[in-house]
Amino acid sequence: MAWEIVVGVETHAQLRTRSKMFSGASTAFGAAPNTQACAVDIALPGVLPVVNSAAVAHALRFGLAVGAAINRRSVFARKNYFYPDLPKGYQISQYEIPIVAGGALKIVLPTGEKTVRLTRAHLEEDAGKSLHEDFQGMTGIDLNRAGTPLLEIVTEPDLRGAKEAVAYARTLHALLRWIGVCDGNMQEGSFRCDANVSVRKAGDDQLGTRCEIKNLNSFLFMEQAIEFEARRQIEVLEGGGRIAQETRLYDADRGETRSMRSKEDAHDYRYFPDPDLLPLVISDEMLAQARASLPELPEARRGKLVASYGLSPVQADLLTQSIETSSYAIAAFEGAPQARWPDMANWICGPLSAKLNESNLDIGASRVAAAELRRLAQKVEDGTLSGKMVKEVLDAVWAGEGGVDEVIGKRGLQQISDAGAIGEIVDEVLANNAKQVEDYRGGKDKAFNSLVGQVMKATQGRANPAQVNEILKAKLLR
Numbered sequence: 139m140a141w142e143i144v145v146g147v148e149t150h151a152q153l154r155t156r157s158k159m160f161s162g163a164s165t166a167f168g169a170a171p172n173t174q175a176c177a178v179d180i181a182l183p184g185v186l187p188v189v190n191s192a193a194v195a196h197a198l199r200f201g202l203a204v205g206a207a208i209n210r211r212s213v214f215a216r217k218n219y220f221y222p223d224l225p226k227g228y229q230i231s232q233y234e235i236p237i238v239a240g241g242a243l244k245i246v247l248p249t250g251e252k253t254v255r256l257t258r259a260h261l262e263e264d265a266g267k268s269l270h271e272d273f274q275g276m277t278g279i280d281l282n283r284a285g286t287p288l289l290e291i292v293t294e295p296d297l298r299g300a301k302e303a304v305a306y307a308r309t310l311h312a313l314l315r316w317i318g319v320c321d322g323n324m325q326e327g328s329f330r331c332d333a334n335v336s337v338r339k340a341g342d343d344q345l346g347t348r349c350e351i352k353n354l355n356s357f358l359f360m361e362q363a364i365e366f367e368a369r370r371q372i373e374v375l376e377g378g379g380r381i382a383q384e385t386r387l388y389d390a391d392r393g394e395t396r397s398m399r400s401k402e403d404a405h406d407y408r409y410f411p412d413p414d415l416l417p418l419v420i421s422d423e424m425l426a427q428a429r430a431s432l433p434e435l436p437e438a439r440r441g442k443l444v445a446s447y448g449l450s451p452v453q454a455d456l457l458t459q460s461i462e463t464s465s466y467a468i469a470a471f472e473g474a475p476q477a478r479w480p481d482m483a484n485w486i487c488g489p490l491s492a493k494l495n496e497s498n499l500d501i502g503a504s505r506v507a508a509a510e511l512r513r514l515a516q517k518v519e520d521g522t523l524s525g526k527m528v529k530e531v532l533d534a535v536w537a538g539e540g541g542v543d544e545v546i547g548k549r550g551l552q553q554i555s556d557a558g559a560i561g562e563i564v565d566e567v568l569a570n571n572a573k574q575v576e577d578y579r580g581g582k583d584k585a586f587n588s589l590v591g592q593v594m595k596a597t598q599g600r601a602n603p604a605q606v607n608e609i610l611k612a613k614l615l616r
């Protein structure tokens with residue numbers, strides 16, 4: 139009987155603010171250890187936290203972007219636990235009443251669109267960091283992260299398997315960057331996911347017991363961790379065992395999850411409203427400002443790319459991974475032959491994005507301007523270039539050899555579309571390959587491809603492939 143894998147994801151997104159959630163200390167990454175935690179961040183006696191209004195504005199923008207309800211009055215609570223990176227003994231979070239409730243995110247899968255329901259999103263502060271390297275058997279503590287503003291975003295257990303969970307995480311990551319609330323830098327810990335994984339027999343309506351895999355900071359690790367964990371659970375269950383609800387860690391070097399601790403229940407944390415903080419009240423004005431500051435959202439732009447530009451949902455999804463990429467694409471499409479839009483989308487997602495990655499550049503700094511991509515499309519449309527030549531021209535423009543026209547001129551890249559010229563070359567190839575001609579006429583279709591190859595070779599790949607096919611066929615029939 140088939141197993142179904144069920145995943146719910148909790149994401150910690152660091153909000154893009156200059157100062158901490160409740161203090162004026164800097165959030166800049168990379169400072170010397172323990173130089174950016176002030177008295178408020180470590181709750182020394184006599185200090186009072188003050189809510190960072192920029193963090194609240196970001197939370198509102200996110201809530202509106204996912205169509206959630208905004209709680210006009212939310213409450214900060216203390217989550218009490220001991221850990222070396224939390225010397226104050228509690229984390230300020232939101233518990234019973236979060237700022238954002240519900241909402242949904244649409245993700246694009248190879249099989250179509252899927253709506254993932256969100257449970258909530260709440261504001262909280264980050265803890266410090268334990269450092270295990272460089273301390274010879276001891277642990278170092280860096281409190282710079284203490285008090286850093288986070289938005290924790292929780293899904294319903296709507297995801298089925300590792301691929302869907304990763305598609306969700308990518309879509310969320312793109313949205314947060316798109317609306318400017320999180321820089322999304324995963325190496326620096328600005329976007330971390332916990333995956334809750336359980337399995338059940340297909341058709342069961344009860345959820346299985348889940349394990350929570352903490353702190354996945356790459357999409358690849360997330361996929362591997364969920365896949366490993368689901369397989370582990372299935373093996374346990376098929377062996378007649380039971381799943382213990384627990385918190386696990388993914389060891390990327392060994393490709394496996396390991397038990398970290400048994401799962402604590404909410405009551406273990408002794409949540410209570412933080413007596414130092416008043417309830418957070420959202421005014422009409424704050425809400426209106428948040429709404430006015432939102433750009434067109436990725437989902438709307440995706441829809442436009444499909445409806446107005448004829449792209450597939452998967453292409454549109456790739457182009458809306460960032461606001462800059464989608465704007466570049468639309469700028470390039472405008473004035474380009476409509477029939478070439480899907481090709482252009484592929485050039486952006488394929489060779490161009492490979493070049494950008496290689497040089498670690500954002501698309502805004504692309505060495506192939508949107509106008510050059512448009513020119514490329516025009517040159518394919520008017521038959522000057524074959525699809526095969528596109529990459530060569532793109533690479534040459536990238537390398538600084540000039541614009542599309544200049545590169546075509548300098549490299550003599552004209553496609554040969556002259557039927558007479560192609561016909562002559564075909565005649566020559568047929569004369570020199572009597573054996574293949576005979577094979578083809580004797581029913582060996584493969585011989586045809588070999589003949590096409592010969593013609594392409596003789597023209598250094600410049601012959602119009604459709605014409606080559608047509609002319610070859612006609613001549614072979616005789």
Ligand code: ADP
Nearest residue numbers: 144145146147293294295334335336345346348
């Ligand atoms: P906690 O805050 O203790 O981690 P929650 O009940 O708030 O627990 O759930 C956290 C996440 O776990 C949510 O994303 C939820 O969808 C997911 N989840 C809950 N039950 C299951 C389950 N049986 N299988 C997979 N995911 C689950």
Ligand code: MG
Nearest residue numbers: 148332334350
């Ligand atoms: Mg959890």
